[in-house]
Amino acid sequence: MPYRGRLAPTPTGPLHLGHARTFWLAAARAAGPNSALVLRMEDLDAARCRPEFAMGVLKDLRWLGLQWDEGPDVGGPHAPYEQSRRREFYLSAWKRLRDGGFIYPCARSRADVQRAALAPHIEEEDAEPIYPAEWRPPHGTGGDVVVPAELDANWRFRVPDGEVLAFEDALQGPQAFTAGRDFGDFVVWRRDDVPAYELAVVADDHAMEISEVVRGADLLKSTARQILIYRALGWTPPAWCHAPLMLDEKGKRLAKRNEAMSLAKLREDGEDPREWVETWKKEFPLA
Numbered sequence: 001m002p003y004r005g006r007l008a009p010t011p012t013g014p015l016h017l018g019h020a021r022t023f024w025l026a027a028a029r030a031a032g033p034n035s036a037l038v039l040r041m042e043d044l045d046a047a048r049c050r051p052e053f054a055m056g057v058l059k060d061l062r063w064l065g066l067q068w069d070e071g072p073d074v075g076g077p078h079a080p081y082e083q084s085r086r087r088e089f090y091l092s093a094w095k096r097l098r099d100g101g102f103i104y105p106c107a108r109s110r111a112d113v114q115r116a117a118l119a120p121h122i123e124e125e126d127a128e129p130i131y132p133a134e135w136r137p138p139h140g141t142g143g144d145v146v147v148p149a150e151l152d153a154n155w156r157f158r159v160p161d162g163e164v165l166a167f168e169d170a171l172q173g174p175q176a177f178t179a180g181r182d183f184g185d186f187v188v189w190r191r192d193d194v195p196a197y198e199l200a201v202v203a204d205d206h207a208m209e210i211s212e213v214v215r216g217a218d219l220l221k222s223t224a225r226q227i228l229i230y231r232a233l234g235w236t237p238p239a240w241c242h243a244p245l246m247l248d249e250k251g252k253r254l255a256k257r258n259e260a261m262s263l264a265k266l267r268e269d270g271e272d273p274r275e276w277v278e279t280w281k282k283e284f285p286l287a
Contacts, residue, residue, distance in 0.1 A: 004211045005030030006038040007061065007068060008054070008201070011053035012045060014058045015261040017276070018246035023242050024280055026214035027066045028287035038208050039071030040112060041082045044194055049084070060263040064273045070208075078208040083200055090195035093203040094148055094155070094188065102232045103188055105142040105153035108135060113184075127220070131184035132160060148188070148189040155189035157198075157228060165224035170241035171284075172217060177224035186225050202229045205238060212239040232278060245286075 007023050009015065015023075030037040041057070043049040058073055070076025072126070090177050097103045108131075115130035136158060148155055161180030169175050177183065188199040195203075197275060205213060213223075230237040 001211060003030060003032060003035040004038065004209050005035070005214060006040055006205070006208065006210050007066070007071075008040045008042050008215070009057045009061075010042045010045070011050065011057050012048040014056055015262065016261045017266070018261075020060070020064055020263055020273070020276065021246055022214065022216055022243045022279055023061060023066060024064060024277060025241075025284055027068075028281075028284070029212065029214055029241065036070065037068040038078070038210065039073075039081060040204060041072055041084075042197075043082055043084045043267050044197075044200060046084070046194075052130055054082075056264060060255070060267075063263065063267055065277070070260065083204065086200075086204065087195075089203045089207055090189075090200055091147070093199055093229075094195070096233055097157070097188065097229070098143060098155075100232055101139050101143065101158075103142070103155045103157050104137050104138075105145065105151045106131075106135075106156045106185075106187075107153045111241060117246070128183055130180070131156065131182075131186075133180065136185065145274040149193040151192055154187045154191045156185040157188050157225070157232075159183065159185055159225075159228060165227050167223060167227060167237075167240055169220070169223075170212075170245070172220065172241065172242050175220060176219055178229075179224070181230070183221055183225060188229070198225050198229060202226050202233070202235075206230070206233075206235045210238050212241055214241040214243065217242040217244050257279070 005026050007026055009019065009023070027037055039061075041054055043054065054072075068074065070078060070079040070081065094103070113129045116132050116135075139158075142151070142155070145151060159179040163179045164176050165179060166174065166176040170180075187196045187200060189195055201264050222239055223242075227237050
């Protein structure tokens with residue numbers, strides 16, 4: 001099978017060095033014969049995504065020396081390559097999940113779920129609030145709804161409590177998450193009528209025939225959720241490769257607000273990205 005990888009930046013601010021390393025890794029894994037690399041702008045957050053950030057992403061990635069075969073600036077057979085223009089794909093997936101009884105409308109807010117999880121308390125400080133199973137409506141609820149926005153509600157995926165979702169990761173090794181314990185019923189369509197990340201990336205990666213997803217290790221748990229969506233839709237999941245996160249001097253993951261590590265600032269300071277690439281080649285010798 002041909003290898004098809006992807007770069008999927010979110011244009012909500014300047015890229016930083018951690019993004020650069022992950023995108024370099026994705027490009028390196030798609031550099032072999034019979035391979036292709038797709039660039040997709042994940043710009044569904046209309047309030048935070050801006051055209052100037054999207055242009056900055058393209059400039060930063062080109063400065064790193066990355067090249068892609070398909071994308072918003074070069075076109076390709078799977079256009080459009082901006083999520084803001086791919087609503088029909090997400091609606092089609094939502095309808096299939098609705099028809100299969102995998103999702104349901106939910107009027108509960110994130111704050112409601114957080115309060116329920118804190119009663120009596122969350123044992124781990126950074127533990128994910130789990131949607132209470134007793135809040136689930138009967139199967140079939142919402143099956144007669146024509147479009148998601150018909151109701152003032154989020155749409156959640158009903159997870160199979162107790163099932164272990166296991167997968168092999170190219171960098172992190174064997175992974176396993178238990179539905180209902182490590183994560184609960186999750187949102188696939190938001191009440192503001194925007195598809196959620198989990199649904200959008202599955203629909204896009206399937207439509208664009210992505211064979212391996214390369215991204216940061218902070219999204220490992222998202223992989224388990226996405227496997228459930230793939231299965232519900234009858235699609236084959238891609239392979240997975242999650243890069244370890246790059247940390248700052250305080251041991252915290254880099255964030256877009258850390259301007260000192262932004263690629264734009266580093267470029268202005270005269271940094272040579274080829275030096276980083278040589279370091280990353282040693283860090284990921286099998287890339």
